Amino acid sequence: MSRFNEHGLTAQQEEFAVAVAAGSSLSDAYRQAYPRSLRWAPETVHEAASRMAASYKVKARTAALRAAAAKASTLEAARVLDEIAKLAHSDVSGIMHPDGRVKLPHELDAATRAAVASFEIDANGRIKYRFWDKNAALEKAARHLGLYEKDNEQQATPIRDMLASLGGKVIVPKKSHGDRQEPSGASSE
Structure with a gap:
């Protein structure tokens, strides 16, 4: 049996890389992987941990572990939509x-x-x-598909239709010197 794993790391180096990828400080990860270092001076542990982290194989393994964790924790739109569809069609x-x-x-x-x-x-x-609430899933699916937007476009709104028919030719009343508003063309004496 080889002393190195499939990534070319010893068991302690693998444990160190896993701990660093999980968010431990370099020194804490080193102490976890090498328990004998618990008796060492903090500066000595820090130096050994820094050298370990700088090792090409350890650095590559830590990066790979972080990338795998990031991918596993990322929500993918297709997967979320698939879950909504499962509920909607349940x-x-x-x-x-x-x-x-x-x-x-x-x-x-x-x-x-x-x-x-x-x-x-x-x-x-x-x-x-x-x-789970099937109506909520159907609601989310309808929103995603834009069904409400299509429905809202079909609704007639009298004010919007009237403004559209004026083609931008709207006369706005002029304000006089006070708070009063007078129609255009009216004089204030």
Whole structure:
């Protein structure tokens, strides 16, 4: 068995890289990977940790771990929309066996599982499912698809139609010296 892993690192170097990628300081990561360094002076630990972090293989592994963590924590629009679609198209009948018995949570298909917000099993073994709000999912899907915008464009608004018909030829009353407003052409004496 090789003393190096598939990334060319020792077990301690791998542990150091994982700890740094997870957010530990270099010194703390070094102490975690090399427990004997707990007895060392802080300056000595810092120097050893800095040398370790500067190592090409350790630096590459830390960067790869950080990139993998960033990718895993990033929300992807397609995946979010897929979850909304699952809820919008969900069918609660997926909780039933053909003979009418209620399925246990592990027996649910993926689409039905996605629609379940929570479940409870009482002392008698009866299962109570609570589902996510299907109307909210449909609302989000409709907004994403722009269905409300199309609907709003179809609605007639009398003021907008009237202003559009004037073609920008609107006469605005002039203000006089006081707070009073008088129509255009009227004199104030």
